[in-house]
Amino acid sequence: xxxxxxxxxxxxxxxxxxxxxxxxxxxxxxxxxxxxxxxxxxxxxxxxxxxxxxxxxxxxxxxxxxxxxxxxxxxxxxxxxxxxxxxxxxxxxxxxxxxxxxxxxxxxxxxxxxxxxxxxxxxxxxxxxxxxxxxxxxxxxxxxxxxxxxxxxxxxxxxxxxxxxxxxxxxxxxxxxxxxxxxxxxxxxxxxxxxxxxxxxxxxxxxxxxxxxxxxxxxxxxxxxxxxxxxxxxxxx
Numbered sequence: 157x158x159x160x161x162x163x164x165x166x167x168x169x170x171x172x173x174x175x176x177x178x179x180x181x182x183x184x185x186x187x188x189x190x191x192x193x194x195x196x197x198x199x200x201x202x203x204x205x206x207x208x209x210x211x212x213x214x215x216x217x218x219x220x221x222x223x224x225x226x227x228x229x230x231x232x233x234x235x236x237x238x239x240x241x242x243x244x245x246x247x248x249x250x251x252x253x254x255x256x257x258x259x260x261x262x263x264x265x266x267x268x269x270x271x272x273x274x275x276x277x278x279x280x281x282x283x284x285x286x287x288x289x290x291x292x293x294x295x296x297x298x299x300x301x302x303x304x305x306x307x308x309x310x311x312x313x314x315x316x317x318x319x320x321x322x323x324x325x326x327x328x329x330x331x332x333x334x335x336x337x338x339x340x341x342x343x344x345x346x347x348x349x350x351x352x353x354x355x356x357x358x359x360x361x362x363x364x365x366x367x368x369x370x371x372x373x374x375x376x377x378x379x380x381x382x383x384x385x386x387x388x389x390x391x392x393x
Contacts, residue, residue, distance in 0.1 A: 166263055181227050193218060193231040195286065196238045196272075202289060203268045211353070213335070216293045225348070235286075302328065303335045311340060319344055319387040326363065334360065344387045345375030 161168040181189055201218040208214070222229040233241060245252035261267055272280070310325035319340060326333050338356050351374040359378060362368035363385060370379040377388045 166257065166265060178224070178227060187226060188228045188230055190230045190232060192233055192241065194233050194236045194238050194241055195282065196269075198234055198289065199272055199282075199285060200265055200268050203271070204265060207264070207268075211331070212292060212296050212299065216289060216296050219293070299331055299335065302332045303339065306332055306336045307339060311336075317388070321385040321387070323383070325385070330360075340387060341374045341376045341378070344389050345373070346389065347375045350374070 177189060180186070198218050202215055205214040205217065210217075218231070218234070220231050220234055222231075242252055257263065258266065258269075261270065276282075306325060306328055310322040312320045312322070314320055321337075321340075325336065328336070334353075334356055337360065338350060338353075341356075342350055355373055359368065359371060359373065362371070363380065366380070366383070368378065368380045368385070370377065372378075372390055375390045377390050379386050379388075
C-alpha cells in the first residue's frame with residue numbers, strides 16, 4: 157500500500173516484509189522468528205556481498221541464526237535445496253508462490269542467480285562451495301572471539317555512563333579493532349542499523365593520526381581526551 161519505490165525495489169520490499177514480521181513479533185511477544193532461507197539464498201548472498209566489497213563478516217552473514225534486537229531470526233532450512241522445498245510445498249500445501257520478479261534480470265540478485273546457474277554447468281560443486289563458506293565462517297568465529305575479548309578487557313563503563321576505551325583497545329589487528337568499535341558504537345548509540353564501514357574507517361584513521369576531537373556517529377559521540385577515547389550517547393535536542 158502507498159507510494160511505490162522507483163529504485164532499490166527488492167531491498168525496499170525486503171525491509172517492509174521484515175518490518176511487518178518484527179512488528180507482529182513485538183505485539184505478540186514472540187522472540188524466535190523462523191524464515192525459509194535455503195542453500196541457494198546462501199550462495200546468492202555470498203556473491204551479492206562480494207560485489208559490494210563486503211569483508212569476511214558480510215560474506216558469511218547469512219547463518220543459521222541471527223540476532224535482530226531481541227528477536228532470534230532462525231534459518232533451519234539453510235542447508236536445503238530450493239527444489240526440495242518446492243517439492244515439499246506442493247506435497248504438503250498443494251501450492252507455492254512463484255514471484256514474477258524472480259525472472260526480471262534488471263535486478264542484481266537475478267543476474268547473480270543466472271550466473272550461479274551458468275557456473276553449475278561448468279562444474280561448480282555446491283558441496284565444495286558450501287565447505288568454503290563453512291571454513292570462512294570458522295575464521296569469522298575466531299575474529300569474533302578476539303573482538304568480544306577486546307571489548308570485555310579494554311573498555312570500561314564509568315559512573316557517568318561514559319564508555320572509556322583503554323589504549324590496549326587499539327593494540328589489535330585492524331579487523332578486531334574495527335568490529336570492536338562498531339559494536340560499541342551500536343551499543344552506546346542504540347540505533348537500529350549499524351554504522352557504515354567507511355565511517356568507522358574514517359574514525360579509526362583520525363584516532364591513529366591523533367586528529368580526532370569530537371565526532372557523532374550512530375547516535376554516539378566519540379571524543380578524544382588526553383589520548384583516551386570516550387564514547388557517550390548523543391543527547392536528543
